Amino acid sequence: MSSGSNSGGLMSSAGLVRYFDSDDRNAITINPKTVLAFCILFGVFVQVLSLTVA
Template sequence: MSGSNSGGLMSSAGLVRYFDSEDQNAIRLDPRTVVAAGILFGVLVMVLRAL
């Protein structure tokens, strides 16, 4: 009977450990940098379409 109840917390324990660990070699970007790059890319596309 105890095998029929799957614990939600137990099944997500691996995901919690995965998201808690940070790779030291990962590229770190400020969210504002990503937004600014997206806006600049959008403006570039609009300028190129206008030409």
């Protein structure tokens, strides 16, 4: 392989960076604390369910 060939790594990821950097006014925004609280409650729910069903 020659040293002048382009692997396309940086060039192909440029579109993704531009896509994820754009702010959309219609996008759903969720507070990170809400996501964390939901995950903790879901974990507790699964633990309680596994104790009662088993």
